[in-house]
Amino acid sequence: MIGESFGVTPRMAEALRAITEHVALHGVMPSRRLLAAKLGCNPNNANRLIHSLIERGELSAMTPGGPLSGFGHQGVAVFVPAHVAATLAAFCLAHGEKLTAVTADAITLHIDQLEGRS
Secondary structure: OOOOOOOOOHHHHHHHHHHHHHHHHHOOOOOHHHHHHHHOOOHHHHHHHHHHHHHOOOOEEOOOOOOEEEOOOOOOOOOOOHHHHHHHHHHHHHHOOOHHHHHHHHHHHHHHHHOOOO
């Protein structure tokens, strides 16, 4: 479920929901400045929230302090068209699921079906 990882504060969960909502609407990660505006805080506070979420494995960035690249820090980044990212994020938001978990399950199921293991 969104924000249920160990050590995620209610404010971090609020930031994660705001990020997920933005991805659901726009198919891309929000900038730190845009996240700050959504949360009603200054960009430095938004940056601290993002850093805390990266440390806890909820978000990932390609480089330290760089643009957000996805959800979770283990594994690889998989890029999909913006409309697919938006659909995935909207589904996860509506059902309280983590994008990483749904993505991993969907890929595994698809490969199993292609290889006749379904």
